[in-house]
Amino acid sequence: MRDEDPVHEDPKIGGWIVTRYEDVVAVLDDKRFSAERLPLTDEGYGSARAMREALSSQLLFLDPPDHTRLRKLFAKAFTPRRLDTFKPQIEALTHELLSSCMGRATDFIHEFAVPLPVTVIALVLGVPTDDRLKLRGWSAAFGSLISGRPIRGSEVAQALGGIAEFEDYFARLIQVRRAAPEDDLLSDLIAAEEAGDRLSEQELIANLILLLAAGHGTTTHFLGNGLLALSREPALWQAMVADPALVPAVVSELLRFDTPVQVTGRKAIQHVELAGRRIAEGARVRVVLGSANRDERHFANPDSLDIHREGTRTLSFGQGIHTCLGAVLARVEAQIAFNALVTRFPNLKVGSDLAERTSSVTFRGLQRLPVSLQ
Numbered sequence: 001m002r003d004e005d006p007v008h009e010d011p012k013i014g015g016w017i018v019t020r021y022e023d024v025v026a027v028l029d030d031k032r033f034s035a036e037r038l039p040l041t042d043e044g045y046g047s048a049r050a051m052r053e054a055l056s057s058q059l060l061f062l063d064p065p066d067h068t069r070l071r072k073l074f075a076k077a078f079t080p081r082r083l084d085t086f087k088p089q090i091e092a093l094t095h096e097l098l099s100s101c102m103g104r105a106t107d108f109i110h111e112f113a114v115p116l117p118v119t120v121i122a123l124v125l126g127v128p129t130d131d132r133l134k135l136r137g138w139s140a141a142f143g144s145l146i147s148g149r150p151i152r153g154s155e156v157a158q159a160l161g162g163i164a165e166f167e168d169y170f171a172r173l174i175q176v177r178r179a180a181p182e183d184d185l186l187s188d189l190i191a192a193e194e195a196g197d198r199l200s201e202q203e204l205i206a207n208l209i210l211l212l213a214a215g216h217g218t219t220t221h222f223l224g225n226g227l228l229a230l231s232r233e234p235a236l237w238q239a240m241v242a243d244p245a246l247v248p249a250v251v252s253e254l255l256r257f258d259t260p261v262q263v264t265g266r267k268a269i270q271h272v273e274l275a276g277r278r279i280a281e282g283a284r285v286r287v288v289l290g291s292a293n294r295d296e297r298h299f300a301n302p303d304s305l306d307i308h309r310e311g312t313r314t315l316s317f318g319q320g321i322h323t324c325l326g327a328v329l330a331r332v333e334a335q336i337a338f339n340a341l342v343t344r345f346p347n348l349k350v351g352s353d354l355a356e357r358t359s360s361v362t363f364r365g366l367q368r369l370p371v372s373l374q
């Protein structure tokens with residue numbers, strides 16, 4: 001498609017598919033493409049108005065000025081300096097999880113890549129330790145909503161239940177933190193709300209749900225995809241074992257190579273000419289980040305892992321005003337995880353033949369990756 005029909009109209013999905021790097025950037029930088037893309041009818045979301053309401057105040061689905069207002073508040077509570085203070089706890093958690101898997105056959109996804117990110121995001125938000133397991137179930141149910149595939153029946157009921165429990169839980173936690181603030185993200189956000197920065201409790205809760213859902217499925221997939229790719233590059237693994245200072249460059253390249261968010265979408269709010277094609281007002285446009293990251297017009301030898309690439313920004317965290325809010329946190333987590341793996345388990349064995357992919361088109365990841373931590 002990149003060569004033959006890079007801005008492709010697809011009647012089957014009722015919209016456009018954009019696959020070249022430059023065109024993807026152009027769409028994500030263009031105000032004529034709106035992020036407010038939730039279906040106006042309930043089709044694909046069961047009959048769940050509550051779901052649409054919960055989604056519609058999330059950053060990911062908002063345009064300016066609401067997006068600008070909320071993003072500023074969340075970014076304030078989410079600065080790299082603030083996240084730095086969590087590094088020692090993330091390291092401790094990483095080592096604890098790895099130690100619990102040592103010396104036995106392990107599924108890297110379920111025993112490491114799932115629990116690490118959800119525990120970290122709960123920690124950053126300020127969710128008490130005892131409640132963190134609950135969040136995992138709720139946000140998995142909610143994750144099915146934004147997975148890019150239509151969901152029906154019992155899955156709708158499950159996702160709705162997840163949202164309702166999330167909302168109740170956070171409404172109670174907000175009361176607790178309001179009465180006695182702590183040094184956590186939630187207390188910062190409540191303070192912003194009280195300082196009259198126009199963050200309503202409903203907006204706060206909707207975006208806490210987003211942080212949890214966006215923050216853990218993606219990072220889980222990244223850790224799994226990354227380890228699988230490395231298991232096929234023994235020389236690179238050995239280079240990291242010899243020099244763990246390579247880890248940040250490896251993490252960046254792995255993000256480009258096999259990115260967890262393959263596709264995102266926008267809706268045209270006017271007619272737009274893109275690469276010679278006329279996209280009509282109201283049309284849906286899917287931009288394929290995974291394809292842009294492998295665009296040979298932008299990256300030399302795109303299908304090989306090369307940690308010495310320079311000056312080439314990957315689109316794994318998106319582009320423009322919706323660029324991932326958790327990018328720094330995701331990188332820190334992955335760097336800590338791969339650092340711990342190469343230093344503690346230089347002879348790690350990965351059962352790559354038994355790896356199983358998830359079925360979503362939007363999110364690319366693994367549901368199983370057997371490893372032996374020796």
Ligand code: HEM
Binds near residue numbers: 214215264
């Ligand atoms: C490797 C892991 C991750 C990847 C690949 C990833 C990818 C992305 C992408 C591609 C977008 C932009 C989507 C669009 O423009 O439509 C995005 C947005 C977002 N991400 Fe991430 N993400 C990751 C981890 C995280 C983490 C850890 C958090 C939370 C702590 C997070 C929170 C968010 C939020 C809140 C947004 C919406 C920002 C906005 O609309 O202004 N992400 N992410």
